[in-house]
Amino acid sequence: IIFVTSHSELTYLTFVYKLAAMDFIFKDDVDELRTRVIDCLETALKRLDLLTKDNTVETMELKQGSNSVYVNYDDVMFFESSPKSHRLIAHLDNRQIEFYGNLRELAQIDDRFFRCHNSFVLNRHNITHVDAKDRIVYFKNDEFCYVSVRNIKKIKN
Template sequence: MIKIFVCEDDPKQLEQIVSYVKNYLLIENLDMELVLATEDPHEVLKYLEKNKVDRALYLLDINLNADINGIELADKLKERDFNGKFVFVTSHSEMVFLTFKYKLEALDYILKDDSKGLQKRVIEVINACNDLFNRSGVDNEVYYQVKTGNHVRSIRVRDILFFESSVVPHKVIVHLLDGQFEFYSTVKELEFENDAFFRCHKSYVVNVNNIKSIDRHTREITMVNGEKIISSVLACRKLVKMVQE
């Protein structure tokens, strides 16, 4: 199910867009649902804080009458929903350049000035979003989000080999198939972040799906890329059973 969110500070404009969305979904019977339409951008953020969203289309007014604009809202939403599709509705075309500043890949832009074409454009972005999600098979891809400085980096879980405690307090090193980098966290926190993560040692959390082999005698774990880490005695026994299953 693809969820649709609309955030528009003009009540009449909001009602109009909601009407177009609801009518089209009803007619076409698409696997999509309008879950929230609001004038308040913080309502959208609160929804994502309380609910998991895997596939979503966000129709956002850029010039919101709030402490954040639509582009800043999209930037915050991207941290919670990496796969979300964003469409900006605005009467200020000059503000579109801000999407490049925030490195947002907008699905489309809709100008309010074209009132006659608004319904047509809303329908087009609904269809475009539906096609994109159906083609990408995004449901099969799981991401883990890491905050580094002021940025949030999304990593595919299948690309993660293991996490290692850093010599820098409160930091860990994530080892990937194509490299590694450091960020603030602890192995204690990471072991509960995903079902594939298993704390095999006081200094390591391993991605069970990327283990190539385990030496029961030396308790050495070999990853699919050849890297090796050590396991505790108890964890090694558990890992052997997990890998065999």
């Protein structure tokens, strides 16, 4: 709430009615009024942006036959091809899940997922170390995956 008033003596009423005011702007100076209203609106937009970002947890559905498992993007270290056809293995923070899917589609879900090898899609947000010489990427949970020669430079940047 932004109060724009010419009655400064009534500002105490906001406390009486327990209103949370962002600002009290007096109508005396038109130039100052304009800049303070704009400043308040920008602050409100920033607060709204922070609230919406913090509350959204992005999840994906992994299909296991007739069952589905929902996983947070941030819990995924990487995906790899399974020896079983048409299946992948999701390497999560504390477990692995085998599910039906393909790596090409997973790499397009979000910018954090990157197809680094024919057999792997990694989560850029969970990388702890990149060994360019051996073309290995290490993750928060101490697991690792391999990277193709062509893609190692893209990950290092």
